[in-house]
Amino acid sequence: MARRKSVKKRNKIIESAAKLFAQNGYFCTSMSEIANRAEMSVGSLYVYFKSKDDLLIEIFKNYFDELMGNVEKIFTETEQHPLDKLFDGLNLVVNTLSNDKDMAKVFLVELRQSNKALESIAPEIRDKYENLIKNLIDEAKEKDLVKKNIDPELIGLSTFGLIESILFDWINKGYTKEKLLMKLERAANYFIQGIRK
Amino acid sequence: MARRKSVKKRNKIIESAAKLFAQNGYFCTSMSEIANRAEMSVGSLYVYFKSKDDLLIEIFKNYFDELMGNVEKIFTETEQHPLDKLFDGLNLVVNTLSNDKDMAKVFLVELRQSNKALESIAPEIRDKYENLIKNLIDEAKEKDLVKKNIDPELIGLSTFGLIESILFDWINKGYTKEKLLMKLERAANYFIQGIRK
Amino acid sequence: MARRKSVKKRNKIIESAAKLFAQNGYFCTSMSEIANRAEMSVGSLYVYFKSKDDLLIEIFKNYFDELMGNVEKIFTETEQHPLDKLFDGLNLVVNTLSNDKDMAKVFLVELRQSNKALESIAPEIRDKYENLIKNLIDEAKEKDLVKKNIDPELIGLSTFGLIESILFDWINKGYTKEKLLMKLERAANYFIQGIRK
Amino acid sequence: MARRKSVKKRNKIIESAAKLFAQNGYFCTSMSEIANRAEMSVGSLYVYFKSKDDLLIEIFKNYFDELMGNVEKIFTETEQHPLDKLFDGLNLVVNTLSNDKDMAKVFLVELRQSNKALESIAPEIRDKYENLIKNLIDEAKEKDLVKKNIDPELIGLSTFGLIESILFDWINKGYTKEKLLMKLERAANYFIQGIRK
């Protein structure tokens, strides 16, 4: 029961911090502002997270692990053309982030601000994502479903870039979720057609 | 005539700041560190730039305007298939940035740190670049050289994402310029094939 | 309950700042000098006051409200000839300030230094004081105790000037409290005789 | 001829500085702002004045000496009842300052800001003025035109306070010159009636 309360508080901190990081940036958000918004004392933040950097990193891990788990499910547990899986995966990521603009902005922008985070987490995230895709493409190559000279690592890279670019545009221009998803669909189609056999 | 603001000194500041911003990030670089590296006093920085924010912004303007000018030349002054122009343009950008890793990192990462910069400059840069591409694609559509349902704006977005992604990977992993250019070539090819008629 | 903001500490800051403002002037006193004299860290000053300006303003409010409260008591709670009340009020003000030369100097000189303070507080102080006197004179007029053509607002102004001038002279020349009070008595008498019926 | 130009420049500096000191205060006005307004370089300021402090002091001397010279003329060169001379003197001072609100504000407020100025000049000004009045009152006493127990020094003080107070009020509230002079006339009358035999 005490545990429960504790998780709730931790989540409230994460939520508050994500909101503020997204709004004002990592360096322009102070611990006391976070405490304020989370309706607790500065001291309490340090009960749950050992530093501001740590707080940022934990925000990601929490969110990202769940997201990637779901993508993995699509990639491994469904029976489809691999390029359709790829399409569905892209959709899932963008769809999920489109429900939480704050988190999206943190992912795209703020993660790059903390040196520690940038160095320790960002590559990890990219690697994990790119690996998932690489495996998918390797599978497609084995089944002879894509052009021969395709470089799987590069596909990972490119799709990552695609997602980032489209989300960043959405964050800046602020159109509807529907338009965002439509843009993604089209862009993904061009790209996938470029590699499909 | 008294001493005039020297271009040399101004450039030394820009160079020093870019190096440090790239190395340690915008917020983790202090004006006094910049002054140190530029071998002048802190006060002198403020003779040439009116704030730290301004310094970051000026770094961009300087570099970016020249780069974009060259891309524009390719797009408007050469006679080629528009998609080949697009290819050459991508190559020019990556090629140029690959010669100055510091500047590349500043472009990709640090620009997003300063709120002022992010809000005032980043969109401007994106817009300018995306517009160049949009015009190119429009031209290609008129000449019936690309698939019919192509969305020019989206192509702009996607190529921007492509460049960012590949450069970011390079910055993180640190391979040779040659490998970087090779990766770009391949990725660009997939993409362009996806839209070419 | 954690440590609460201590009134003692706040007062120590006020005392130290008043001393230094009086000695060296508002602009020539640094926050770190104040912290030094108050035997605490610079950061602590900002726990109690949100800026240097604010510190100056708070010094006044504290001191002035009490002083004016006492003057008001004389004016409203005693039964005397209104001009005698006026005389007693002048005496109280000068008497009180004569016990704290630092505060007197801050009142007369430093208040005018901070733009914020000058614009927001100084007029408020003057208005409050001049109003008290205005009411007193109005009362005296009703009772037909002063000359007919007396302008109450002007009396307020003039007595304020009288007090300022005499205190300023004392601060500059540094004679004894007794002499100061004697001067005030005489000057006040000339003035009051000028308006008494 | 060269001399002429030089005086003109010096005056332009004084004028500019007075304006800015009055507008923003002594400490909040920078030498480069003064140079700006005077349409010359910072270096030039230092050709004519040896420091910022010195500039403030010189502003006064210039203005004040002329003003006091005129008051002295009234006091010594005209044949009137001494209290009428006093009245005329007060009028002259206020009248003159009312034509140059900037200078008035500098006199009343900014003079107190520079330590050097406050310590060296302010007392000198007060002394000079108070002495003029003292002599006048002494003369009046000899001729048995004022009450017996009048303290000449105190009259000096009081009239100085009167002027300051009324000018300060005018500066803050900003009414017309006519109203200002009317207020002075009345206030001076009360006061003079208090001491006239």
Place this chain on the structure above:
DNA sequence: TATGAATGAGGTTTCATTCAT
């Protein structure tokens, strides 16, 4: 005489983190 770039000392303020309560 006139200039204005250069300086460096010093100012105010912020803030992540600690720790006594």
Place this chain on the structure above:
DNA sequence: GATGAATGAAACCTCATTCAT
């Protein structure tokens, strides 16, 4: 666990003054 006052290091920036031109 929870609090928030206390800290001190460091940040950005200003500015009177100097001096080479």
